[in-house]
Amino acid sequence: MTRALDGRVSLGPSSKHSLLVASSLWLAISACAAGADYKAEDDSENDVYTHAFIPHDAVATDHVDESALPSEIGKADVTLPRSFDVLATQSPVRDQGRRGTCASFVAVAMAEHTYRKLQVLQNPDFSEQYLYWQTHGYVSSILDNEGSTILAQLQSVNTEGVPTESTWPYEPNDWTADLAAHPQCSSYAPFNPECMTNGSPPELATTSPRLYGGEPVSLRRDVEELKSYMLNHGDPIGATVDVLDSSWGGIHNLDGIVTLPTDGGSSVSDSHGIVLVGWNDEMVAQRVSESGRAEVNAQGQALVDRGFFLFRNSWGVTGWGERNSMRAGYGWMSYRYWQRYSVRAVAARAPSTIEPRIENCTNHVDDDADGAIDCRDTGCFNQPACTADGSNVLQFVGPATIPDNSVLGVRTSAQETLPGTIVNVALAITVRHSYVGDLELSLIHPSGFSTVLRRNTGGAADDIRETYSTHAFDGLEAAGTWSVSVRDLSAGDTGIVSAWAVGLSRCTSGCATPAYNRTRVTYENRVREIPDNDSAGITMDFDEGPGGLVRSASLTLNVDHTALADLRVTLSNDNGASIVVFERGSLTGADLRAVDVPLPALVGTNPFGRWHLRVQDLAPVDIGRVTSYAVSITRN
Numbered sequence: 001m002t003r004a005l006d007g008r009v010s011l012g013p014s015s016k017h018s019l020l021v022a023s024s025l026w027l028a029i030s031a032c033a034a035g036a037d038y039k040a041e042d043d044s045e046n047d048v049y050t051h052a053f054i055p056h057d058a059v060a061t062d063h064v065d066e067s068a069l070p071s072e073i074g075k076a077d078v079t080l081p082r083s084f085d086v087l088a089t090q091s092p093v094r095d096q097g098r099r100g101t102c103a104s105f106v107a108v109a110m111a112e113h114t115y116r117k118l119q120v121l122q123n124p125d126f127s128e129q130y131l132y133w134q135t136h137g138y139v140s141s142i143l144d145n146e147g148s149t150i151l152a153q154l155q156s157v158n159t160e161g162v163p164t165e166s167t168w169p170y171e172p173n174d175w176t177a178d179l180a181a182h183p184q185c186s187s188y189a190p191f192n193p194e195c196m197t198n199g200s201p202p203e204l205a206t207t208s209p210r211l212y213g214g215e216p217v218s219l220r221r222d223v224e225e226l227k228s229y230m231l232n233h234g235d236p237i238g239a240t241v242d243v244l245d246s247s248w249g250g251i252h253n254l255d256g257i258v259t260l261p262t263d264g265g266s267s268v269s270d271s272h273g274i275v276l277v278g279w280n281d282e283m284v285a286q287r288v289s290e291s292g293r294a295e296v297n298a299q300g301q302a303l304v305d306r307g308f309f310l311f312r313n314s315w316g317v318t319g320w321g322e323r324n325s326m327r328a329g330y331g332w333m334s335y336r337y338w339q340r341y342s343v344r345a346v347a348a349r350a351p352s353t354i355e356p357r358i359e360n361c362t363n364h365v366d367d368d369a370d371g372a373i374d375c376r377d378t379g380c381f382n383q384p385a386c387t388a389d390g391s392n393v394l395q396f397v398g399p400a401t402i403p404d405n406s407v408l409g410v411r412t413s414a415q416e417t418l419p420g421t422i423v424n425v426a427l428a429i430t431v432r433h434s435y436v437g438d439l440e441l442s443l444i445h446p447s448g449f450s451t452v453l454r455r456n457t458g459g460a461a462d463d464i465r466e467t468y469s470t471h472a473f474d475g476l477e478a479a480g481t482w483s484v485s486v487r488d489l490s491a492g493d494t495g496i497v498s499a500w501a502v503g504l505s506r507c508t509s510g511c512a513t514p515a516y517n518r519t520r521v522t523y524e525n526r527v528r529e530i531p532d533n534d535s536a537g538i539t540m541d542f543d544e545g546p547g548g549l550v551r552s553a554s555l556t557l558n559v560d561h562t563a564l565a566d567l568r569v570t571l572s573n574d575n576g577a578s579i580v581v582f583e584r585g586s587l588t589g590a591d592l593r594a595v596d597v598p599l600p601a602l603v604g605t606n607p608f609g610r611w612h613l614r615v616q617d618l619a620p621v622d623i624g625r626v627t628s629y630a631v632s633i634t635r636n
Helices: 102-117 127-136 151-161 193-196 203-207 223-233 245-249 337-343
Strands: 081-084 215-218 237-244 267-288 304-313 328-332 344-350 389-403 408-417 421-433 440-446 448-455 466-468 480-490 496-505 516-526 529-532 536-545 550-561 567-573 578-582 592-598 611-615 622-634
Touching: 081 223, 081 592, 102 127, 102 151, 102 237, 102 267, 102 344, 127 151, 127 193, 151 215, 151 237, 151 344, 193 223, 203 215, 223 267, 223 304, 223 344, 237 245, 237 337, 267 328, 267 421, 267 567, 328 337, 337 344, 344 611, 389 408, 389 421, 389 480, 408 421, 421 440, 421 480, 440 466, 480 496, 516 536, 529 611, 536 622, 550 567, 550 611, 611 622
Parallel strands: none
Antiparallel strands: 081 267, 215 344, 237 267, 237 344, 267 304, 304 328, 389 496, 408 480, 421 466, 421 496, 440 448, 440 480, 448 516, 516 622, 529 622, 536 611, 550 592, 550 622, 567 578, 567 611
């Protein structure tokens, strides 16, 4: 981590030598489809790309000796969850239009994730237009085609930085689309680089402060390796994949689902850059044939792929992927497709914390560009200019033992007596533990709302000595009992909470910002027997308090049962809402272990009231029990 003399934020080395390399190393191309050109005139047909793609042969050199790369798989007793994602730190999906700029969109999305994750900027929006020009026309010699490697773009962000979108807004069409205005672009032989980058950046883009992305690192493309990386670091992965027309343009295109034909497919036309942001081992989707039709076996039964990566695309939020089950503009790619057609996986490894630019607490300007001004800013916490509005520090001094491999964990608390409206909260904590990758750390407001500050990151490292800041509680009342929850979610390592301090900054009038991203987790670690072949089943009740509308929700369930197909699981409340989480027959096998199920039906609703989680066994002979559950609801 470095800090430039002019105060710019830097997430990596400031030297430029790693980019000034021979151009021959960078001629591996990641071709890109364009959302605006992906025609979905008939959902059942093979859609047509009208964008001028770069041939698949151009990515042939974009490979690395993966056997020499370190493994990301952690302890032997760590079981990867069946689903996981980093959607909470993703910026809005954008559209690359008719240009082959997907690698720039991947690199910018990964950098924006880092700033959101570390809470340095709330709504980062960096210039893909500038990054594309910088990588092609300034720091490299990729001047004979549109494509670029994701690695090259990440290196460019890491060492050169990138300004904000407003300094040079993205242009969805290159200059060849308007030859009257740009006659020099009428011929691509020899290629004119000015036409590919749409000229040179305006002065504002070249003189504005730069923000820097993390240091790029190549990863093994093994499915378990990539899942382990996302879980260990909480970061997405930039990925280059070959495009099989039938899989991307068949019956699943509006849902953004990419499966592999039974015969494996053969018609590869191009390559594309995407961002892997999660996975779901239980997801199932029907395969498509080379012609883009649904595939069935000789008995007419659907042939399916099971297990998918969730990925972020850069084709906008209408057309391809607009009906995606997680978010518009995202896609699902089956592990089978990935194993056959993936080319490269690259991450941007940023430090756990960065040094922000300094906020002037009295000038009414957002000096550090984090969306918070003056006394609302973390940098002004407990400063004399802000204490008149009320700031206070709560402290806990341990030790408090963290139970090993327990969903309950340990919760420690401190009392705040001063009233006021929260504008910022900071937590400094010391935890001694022999494997910090086991831990989840949450800060809990007196109302029960909580925000997860750290989960399953750091791998085998010892101890946590960190400071976190959050605006998750902005607009809420400060007074009451505040708690810190630490859970150890894997067996074999132990530790204690040594001490922590929570700093509360508040305003008394006119300066509170709206609350956002508040999460409350209701959980119970209690064994409940499920009556066999009894429609009454068992019901577990919990209450949700007042607050905003649901932004996201999920249920995590652990069940010991000899035939899961017998079970029906529903979630309902006294206001009439009812969700079938698992219908009888939708589960197979025995025992359910920490399955995290999204609840999209709750998004946009008010969850206030009493809720009922019901589990029914609707067939005889097999028996079982619920061992624990957790319901997580995040509100706007």
